[in-house]
Amino acid sequence: MAHRTAARHLLGLAVCIGVAGCAVADPTKFYALGKPVAASTTDSRVSASIALTPAPSSTDSTGAVSIGVGPVSVPGYLRRNQIVTRTGDDQMDIAMFHQWAEPLEDGVARVLAEEIGARVPTDRIVMYPWRGAVARAIQYQVVVVVMRLDGRRGGDVTLDTRWRILGKDGNELAFRRSTTNETATGSGYEPMIAAMTRAVAALGQEIATEIRTMPGPR
Secondary structure (H helix, E strand, O other), X not given: OHHHHHHHXXXXXXXXXXXXXXXXXXXXXXXXXXXXXXXXXXXXXXXXXXXXXXXXXXXXXOOOOOEEEXXXXXXXXXXXXXXXXXXXXXXXXXXXEEEEOOOHHHHHHHHHHHHHHHXXXXXXXXXXXXXXXXXXXXXXXXXXXXXEEEEOOOOEEEEEEEEEEEOOOOOEEEEEEEEEEXXXXXXXXXXXXXXXXXXXXXXXHHHHHHHHOOOOOO
């Protein structure tokens, strides 16, 4: 009898543990780079310079120029779902419960495409990979190597990149290195990611300005 009572108690305990485990919500939060905010300080400076620059022959009011964005590559320490923050010059923190909703390189390409398309301007903008007729129609290709995209929560975010613009036949039209710093407006992950978005948007504006100075594709 005592054995049966003990067995029932153990079974009841197992059921309680199972129910409790099922009731625990997944604490993981997911984030993505957002839509660039034109009201940021960096944006206003670049917007003013673009507004004062006449549109060259590479673009027209119909947005006929076709632009391909990508590939965008990121360093190994950023090729993960978890968000990486910097805790020191050579130290990183990998957040288990704060993760990207998409690969970071895809988010960077998306924000760049939005910003470049708005600044050139053109609706004919595609993200890597592409093939067939789409590939043949691309007049400018933007290739970006991200060297660093991280920062401290509540502190500065740094975007360090090398980027190229290729012509229709694959020839290199421009090669630049750009470093942008943005300050998070709060201590959480959301302000830090918003600062990352502003940094990527500033890069998109710089690339768009470069494209606008180029002669029309032949």
